[in-house]
Amino acid sequence: MATCPPYPTNPPRPHWWQRAWVRxxxxxxxxxxxxxxxxxxxxxxxxxxxxxxxxxxxxxxxxxxxxxxxxxxxxxxxxxxxxxxxxxxxxxxxxxxxxxxxxxxxxxxxxxxxxxxxxxxxxxxxxxxxxxxxxxxxxxxxxxxxxxxxxxxxxxxxxxxxxxxxxxxxxxxxxxxxxxxxxxxxxxxxxxxxxxxxxxxxxxxxxxxxxxxxxxxxxxxxxxxxxxxxxxxxxxxxxxxxxxxxxxxxxxxxxxxxxxxxxxxxxxxxxxxxxxxxxxxxxxxxxxxxxxxTVRTELPAYVMAGWLAPAEPYALGSMHARRLARQYARRHAGKEAARAVAQYEAYATSLAFLRQRGREGRAGAGFAARERELLGALWQRREVARPALDHAARATAPPPVAPIGYATYYAGPWAPAFAPAPYPVPARPRYGPYAYAPYPRPHPHRP
Known part of the structure; x- marks a missing residue:
């Protein structure tokens, strides 16, 4: 009975001219x-x-x-x-x-x-x-x-x-x-x-x-x-x-x-x-x-999957809201937090464009690996970025009203801290991060 050769534990090292620092x-x-x-x-x-x-x-x-x-x-x-x-x-x-x-x-x-x-x-x-x-x-x-x-x-x-x-x-x-x-x-x-x-x-x-x-x-x-x-x-x-x-x-x-x-x-x-x-x-x-x-259109899929907070597609789709989020992070947590929020915004935008290319058949074979890489980068910065983006979404959200089933509140500094957000709030995701990829195929156990 033929057996498969063992997977090489030490892959061959690239030639010196193939190394990044040489190029x-x-x-x-x-x-x-x-x-x-x-x-x-x-x-x-x-x-x-x-x-x-x-x-x-x-x-x-x-x-x-x-x-x-x-x-x-x-x-x-x-x-x-x-x-x-x-x-x-x-x-x-x-x-x-x-x-x-x-x-x-x-x-x-x-x-x-x-x-x-x-x-x-x-x-x-x-x-x-x-x-x-x-x-x-x-x-x-x-x-x-x-x-x-x-x-x-x-x-x-x-x-x-x-x-x-x-x-x-x-x-x-x-x-x-x-x-x-x-x-x-x-x-x-x-x-x-x-x-x-x-x-x-x-x-x-x-x-x-x-x-x-x-x-x-x-x-x-x-x-x-x-x-x-x-x-x-x-x-x-x-x-x-x-x-x-x-x-x-x-x-x-x-x-x-x-x-x-x-x-x-x-x-x-x-x-x-x-x-x-x-x-x-x-x-x-x-x-x-x-x-x-495109950012506002593609990112809600990751909200439903539990990767992003409900406010984030709205905030990330507005340059004014992005700037407010960075300012909020800098004011409350310093320059490093503002830099983390800026990186979070850039990774989320890249994720939206990647998903769009995937839907249009332009993502290539590395779609899944790149998507997982971007999601991991977002997850590492979520603790700093989410409060800032939520603040920016509330500060830039239009006044009421929204369709039935959407939570509303009056935007502005007089809004109570416990007021719900003026954007769709999806149901609690059934699967946590890395449980399934929103694209290109659903989770096999998802009904």
Missing amino acids: YGAVATLLAISGLVILALVREQTGTQGFLVGLGLAVLPVPLLVAAFRWLDRVEPGPWQNLLFCFAWGACAAALIAIIANSFATRWIATATADPAGADTLGATVIAPVVEESAKAAAVLLVFLFRRRHFTGIVDGVVVAGVTATGFAFTENILYLGNAFGTDQLTGDSGFASVTAATFFVRVVMSPFAHPLFTVLTGIGFGIAALSTGRHRLRRALLPPAGLLLAMGMHALWNGSAAFGEYGFFAVYGAFMVPCFGLLTWLVIWTRQRELR
């Missing part, structure tokens, strides 16, 4: 080398004084742009390591690729055509958009492939692409502002009439969103591909390149606006860039509200 170290080393090289190249072109002036002016819009993208990502915040990688890739690797490829292509065109002015125009309108958008899109592709758990939709694509483009624009602004300062040093101009002031106004005041706007189109393509199921393989394959092509086209139109006449830049800015920026902003905010509705 992270290689990426960090690559970005550090790229940063040193691009730093030397920019300083060589601008001089030390120009570099310092350009650095000081170029850093001004960075906190605002990063904060804006972090605000968009508040529903399901991704790990800060991803954003740090994206910013470093845009500022170091993508900028280095762009400055080398653009310079080489422009010199080659000037030599082949014997027309330096035409080579500069062609390089700015054709070569630069292709090279720069491809270099920035590489960071989005890497996060999409190797951090797939944190890349689940349009908002994730927008945030990853926007932070990458912010890093790229930061380095590019150092170069442009440093060269402008060098020009002013040679001509003796200063004040509002200087080239530095004009460059600062155009690149930092009027259009700090230009590069993020271009690359966000690539991120939207990857985001829609992440939402597509396995049955839509053609869509998943075509949408990212389509977004990249749109980004290149918009970038080419922006760079070529000077060829449209004296007021071509302002015409393109007012008639094209600003409306596109408003449209994409509306799309991202609408997507964020849709994600909150």
Whole structure:
């Protein structure tokens, strides 16, 4: 009688190049080398004084742009390591690729055509958009492939692409502002009439969103591909390149606006860039509200299973209630409690999105393991998070009334402490946590 071989108690150790610290170290080393090289190249072109002036002016819009993208990502915040990688890739690797490829292509065109002015125009309108958008899109592709758990939709694509483009624009602004300062040093101009002031106004005041706007189109393509199921393989394959092509086209139109006449830049800015920026902003905010509705829709199943309190789907589906919960925890239990509540909110949101992907057939083979992991993380933080979320739900709940069978009370500070909640209160769960998974199949003993 054949017997099964014993299960190996000591699984084979991975090779050294498969270990996480080796991969992270290689990426960090690559970005550090790229940063040193691009730093030397920019300083060589601008001089030390120009570099310092350009650095000081170029850093001004960075906190605002990063904060804006972090605000968009508040529903399901991704790990800060991803954003740090994206910013470093845009500022170091993508900028280095762009400055080398653009310079080489422009010199080659000037030599082949014997027309330096035409080579500069062609390089700015054709070569630069292709090279720069491809270099920035590489960071989005890497996060999409190797951090797939944190890349689940349009908002994730927008945030990853926007932070990458912010890093790229930061380095590019150092170069442009440093060269402008060098020009002013040679001509003796200063004040509002200087080239530095004009460059600062155009690149930092009027259009700090230009590069993020271009690359966000690539991120939207990857985001829609992440939402597509396995049955839509053609869509998943075509949408990212389509977004990249749109980004290149918009970038080419922006760079070529000077060829449209004296007021071509302002015409393109007012008639094209600003409306596109408003449209994409509306799309991202609408997507964020849709994600909150998903949280309110998917989490009640875990309330019935005993994992979540009745108030939590309501509170977790409101950014105002989430903020109140963190403030309540910080006020009553300190910073560590507020951090635990923030983590609880993030894990619960990930759980809602995971369940949605499972219903739509996009969860993959690791659904059960990931669901159990998220539920375990929630259970570890429940003692701190539940009182805070319950307080937030009561503080933000609408006044009465609710349908028959729902408990109601008058919301506000005058409400008694023992008042029931203004949301559905399900029956006491028959099974405790880990007794059964709400999805994808019911418990075998559940009637």
